[in-house]
Amino acid sequence: MLNVSGLHTEYVSDKGVVVKAAQDVSFEVPEGQLFTLLGPSGCGKTTTLRSIAGLEKPTEGVITVSGTAVYNSAQKVFIPPNKRGFGMVFQSYAIWPHMTVFQNASFPLEVGQKKYSRKDIETKVMRVLDSVELAQYADRDATRLSGGQQQRLALARALVMEPKLLLLDEPLSNLDAKLREKMRFELKKIQRELGITTIYVTHDQSEALALSHEIAVMRNGRIMQIGTPRQIYETPNTEFVADFVGTINFIKATVRSVDAAARDMVVDSEIGTVQVPMIHDFHVGEEVQVCVRPEDVHLSDSTPPVSHTNHYLGTVFAKIFLGDVLDFQVQVNDKVMLARVHPSQKTPVGAPIHIVLDPSDCIVLKQEN
């Protein structure tokens, strides 16, 4: 439904430097899906979103919605943002302080190209305010709403004009933790119920994992990887993606032997010999990173009853009790790894501990310098 192809956007900073905010950004979003642009500050996700909205003018690329181009650099097409019919929720909500809640939500219906009667406007606005549970505040001054209420009003305003595309720019980042979790559910529910194609921008990877059909991880203006939440989490393609989404242990290693038929490798690492699957074509002597999620580092006090291929002996370096999980820092040789286990694991600090890694949990990536 939305197709972005070869998008390049740049701007001139205050110091006069040209910043290439988005470089060669391409992705596709089918109808009704929630697509997230995820990345750290300055990675170009907001610029990309604003380019889709039309608030930034790209230098190159094509953006089409349902087959119609809203931007095409080659054919010099640029539809101004107020004619695109996209609903947008800004990070600061952008609620107009000089209007009431109702007036904020009715604005798009009053100024758009289609003319509605007063009755129609009232019906539509009250319906959308109802869906975000703000109907009883309709006549209140918009400044007298809490943060969470303002955010819902911003969403209502974006939805009232029944847009083709919904653009959300870090809508939850200004809310406190508990409210953020609640709104995450609300947003997902509304989006799935309405089936509205949505582009979501955030730096919070748990938000991205929770809400998205697909995620694009961005860095320095470029897309590093596109995939479903599970794909991004379980099979990251670079150290950056592996580290940015969730926590991960990086173990430096060198390839010792390769079994092309079984798609297996043996590597010599900081913690010892590790047997890993061969996802990419590596060759002997190549420097790699073995990446393991903390929840995949299995610990036990005594030698495991069944013999495992990746079995190491280490000592407990530190422990942090987090209520629902227990974080262990375990040291093997000079390497300290993070393990996340059930709180019933009682091994004290300084005691020896057995560590087991399942080969299928080991993600092997090329070592970046």
Add this chain to the structure above:
Amino acid sequence: MQSSVAETASPKFGAAFDAKWVVIGISLVVVAILALVPFCFMIWQSFHTPETASSPSVFTLGNYVTAYTNPETVAIFWNSVQFALGTSLLAFVIGTALAWMNERTNTPLRRLFFALSIVPLIIPGILFTISWIMLASPKIGLLNTWAMAIFGLNSPPFNIYSMWGMIWVDALHCSPMAFLLMSSAFKAMDPSLEESAVMSGSSILNTLRRITLKLAYPAIMATVLTLFVNTIASFEVPALLGLPAGIQVFTSAIYQAIHQYPSQIGLAASYSVILLLLTTGGIYVQSRISSTGSKYATVTGKGFRPRTIDLGLWRYFTMAIFIVYFLFIVVLPFLVLLWSSLQKFYAPPSVEALSRITLDGYRYILGSESIRNAVLNSLWMSFATATAVMLLAAVVCWIVVKTKIRGRWLLDNLASLPMVFPGLVLGVSIMIFYLTFDIGIYGTFWIILLAYVTRFLPYGLRYSTTSMLQIHKDLEESGGMSGGSWFTVFRRIILPLLKPGLVAGWIYVMIVSIRELSTSILLYSPGNEVISIVIWELWENGQYVELSALSVLFILLLLVLVGIAQMAGKRFGVKDS
């Protein structure tokens, strides 16, 4: 809890407690004297006949009767209002257009726009007015001479000695202030408020009408009112341009009332009270709007830079407008003064006149002892004023911001009271008071210093208060916890942290006091002139060449001072006001 602290406190703590109260007491008394006494006395004087050698002063309503029944007063009132409204609106339109061009479009030459913030500091009102007289007076104005020559006109097209002339000159002079005020309003507006309107489908015009202007409304009203209050207190323009044309406004009427023989002090006082009512009313309305406008204050999130409108080729047109404006406001005035300073006697530029270039004017200025004295007076006076103001301001703002002493709001209002006074009115009230209660300072250097400190205390206070508000309570309290007495904490923790605000305030007060005219013009005496007074006197004597030479040198001096201010601002990490 309080009592246990006092019991366990060391004996040293008790002694320091006294030092605090002494300092507070002294500053209260000083501020009260500075602010209240002349003010009260002026009101008193307006109800009394002037005391002369033959008759003591008696209570009378005569002054007000004269003031209100005299048909001239109505004319003065309407002139004042017309002048102030016309100037405010024109300055507002110019300033806003420039602010919009700079903040919201891609007009080139953005750096030059920022020079606008220092231009009014470098060219004081009296020089600006005089230079425009030289440009547009019917007899000698350069623009008139050229226009008549180029278009073959019989009579000069521009007459600066008119209400329109007054409005034009003062509006030009005030427009940088309007530019700065509206610029910061545009900057403070969260751009996402307009962007969300655009995303909702609104056209650019609609967004301007329903969102931008409505949101800027408090800022617009505040700017217009500030300009109004400023203009109605303006002296140089009405005195130099209005009086020759027979147009009187309150400020020029007050000046004339005093300079008549016999001096009509009572009348001057009653005019002053009326003027004071107008300015107070204006400031009151402005503060009410500011407080309701605070609900419009937007807290910007990530602060994405505002979308500038691409004007395409039109941006060269806006750039041209700006260049023309810059010509009117800096280049032409300075050049005409420079030109006239290099002549033996004033003449419009021509090839022939070029041959007569001479430095006689400068020689006169630099050689004259009385003028050298005046320059030294100015420097010394502004130095002393700035120091006194900032010291007092430091103590006052500490009391107001940091203590919980009851009635500290009263101290704050007292110290800020002089702001409602037009400079001339302050001069009148101080003059009257110290004439009547002769403690020997009338006609001396000290009365001018007193007037300056009173007048500029509110400005110094604004700088130090801003700085003080940023000093977190923790910093003070940890000083106390470490065992320091109040005085030690004030000296070694508060004062050093206040330093940036104090330095910035000191420099600002120094710059505005060195170019001051309307207060000192009623208080000076031979030997105590400051530079502006010397310029005024040279103008009255028709010594245009010498006056221009002094003006050029004065502008260069101010340029140096402002340059130092900018450098000090960078060094001490203070943003420009």
